[in-house]
Amino acid sequence: MGKVVLDMTMSVNGCVAGPHDEPEGLHDWFFSPSAENQRVVEEQMAAIGAMVMGRRTYDMGASQDGFVENPFQVEHFIVSHGTPDEPAKGETSFTFVSDGVESAVRQAQAAAGDRDVVIGGGAQIAQQCLAAGLVDEIRVAVRPVLIDSGIRLFDNLGDTLVLETIGVVHTPEVTHLRYKVVK
Template identity: 45%
Template structure:
């Protein structure tokens, strides 16, 4: 069985989506700034970006991420692997080319079980949003955390690390790549 990898871009103050998400601002106001490293970065950024999908057999996303991304992902659904959407709102599966989005209403653990079964020996990628990743981290279900920290202070928006006082997730840094556009950190989750 593969690893469970959580991957997300965030500002230096921990924001993973800007404030005021809407149809016009799917990642919140100015939220697209968190992903410029992927599209306008250096060769080192491009190598990190290319690695994101390597060895992945299935994905898990939250409903907010699905709703924000389904249109921009286009006719093939971008992922080209099974995607399990954690949600409280039932929905029939959505098929976009080779990508099938399955809506899971019986909790994050069920979505992860289904994703692992679909992935077989490959890894499962948790892509967000922030609330979804936080649930998996605090439940101790993540093996590896990849953060792409953009040199920007948002001040407001969706924070990845909001949690109750005393909630700790221990990490061991295993890799770092620094570019002018982002610091790419990889951690093994110890909890």
């Protein structure tokens, strides 16, 4: 079984979006990566077997046709109280899970086999997964920006998490940090 990896881009002050969900240019590095960032992206993409995200992240992506050319061609498990009236455009496979993050992660692990499950969308889902002890590794790509009144990734965790640094890659656009969650 692969790892459960929280993988998000955030600002220097810990925000994954602006106060109204706008990304504030956080993901620009991913869509036009430098050679070094491209290497990191390819390495991470090769390891992904399934993704877990929240309904707000899904709805934002669907409303912008963000799944039409989705680079993550794996099954996506969406933590949600229901299913959308219309499916998102594109070829991405979605499973809507209404019984919590534990169930979503468990289903994603079954789908991923030996590959990683990536928690890839929404600070609330990330926080729930961390609080439930489901995350094995945290990967954050830190962009050199500060976002005022943004949505913070590491709020509402409940307890202190102990991390072990397992990797750092610095580029002018973003610094990639990798941590093992010490359990």
